[in-house]
Amino acid sequence: ATASTSSLTGDTQSFVNKYVEDAVVEGFEADKVYSTKVKNKVFMLDNPAKDQTEAKEKQKSRRRANKSKALTAKEKRALNVYDIPIESRKYELFLPLHELWKGYMEELFRSTNPVAFTQKLLKADFHGALITVSRSKCPTYVGTSGIVAQETENVFKIITPSNALLVIPKVNNVFTLHIRGSVFTVHGNQFRYRAAQRSAKKFKSKPTIDL
Numbered sequence: 473a474t475a476s477t478s479s480l481t482g483d484t485q486s487f488v489n490k491y492v493e494d495a496v497v498e499g500f501e502a503d504k505v506y507s508t509k510v511k512n513k514v515f516m517l518d519n520p521a522k523d524q525t526e527a528k529e530k531q532k533s534r535r536r537a538n539k540s541k542a543l544t545a546k547e548k549r550a551l552n553v554y555d556i557p558i559e560s561r562k563y564e565l566f567l568p569l570h571e572l573w574k575g576y577m578e579e580l581f582r583s584t585n586p587v588a589f590t591q592k593l594l595k596a597d598f599h600g601a602l603i604t605v606s607r608s609k610c611p612t613y614v615g616t617s618g619i620v621a622q623e624t625e626n627v628f629k630i631i632t633p634s635n636a637l638l639v640i641p642k643v644n645n646v647f648t649l650h651i652r653g654s655v656f657t658v659h660g661n662q663f664r665y666r667a668a669q670r671s672a673k674k675f676k677s678k679p680t681i682d683l
Contacts, residue, residue, distance in 0.1 A: 554622065556621055570601070570602055597667050598667065602619050603658075605645055623666075625665060626641060627639050642661070
């Protein structure tokens with residue numbers, strides 16, 4: 473924004489004259505300073521609102537730039553981000569993860585009874601769990617056991633004792649886990665959620681049709 477003293481009203485003109493007079497250092501003539509330095513001059517005025525708008529725009533630009541750096545799900549798949557390298561597909565490498573999971577289960581279980589614990593188990597993270605396929609519509613899956621290396625919405629990726637990486641669908645499969653001497657059963661058809669979604673979901677009891 474700009475302002476010119478040539479378009480000032482009478483009251484504003486008096487104010488400007490008085491302001492210049494008060495501001496002039498002793499030894500200088502206020503009238504002369506006003507006529508030579510202020511009168512009919514154009515001055516740039518501060519515009520805080522504009523400054524704030526520019527700052528917000530810059531902040532949005534930085535956020536957009538940072539957001540654009542994140543990989544999309546398609547890009548992650550193309551780069552094999554979720555693939556477990558062949559050299560890492562060893563059962564013994566996942567045993568420490570399983571031990572951590574058992575400690576995690578101990579913290580969840582504590583003094584609760586097995587029935588109350590099932591609600592906590594439904595929302596728990598299964599990475600590191602040792603699971604076994606107890607029933608399946610595909611006979612070749614029955615008896616398969618291993619440590620969960622990855623869990624997605626529809627599958628468990630497990631590492632078996634023979635160092636094989638197997639992808640087990642949740643659909644039409646029933647899994648069992650042994651925790652504190654108790655056997656817990658997980659029906660894959662009702663378990664088709666990502667770990668993050670499951671932690672916030674409210675599960676309701678409902679009948680299950682046997683395989």
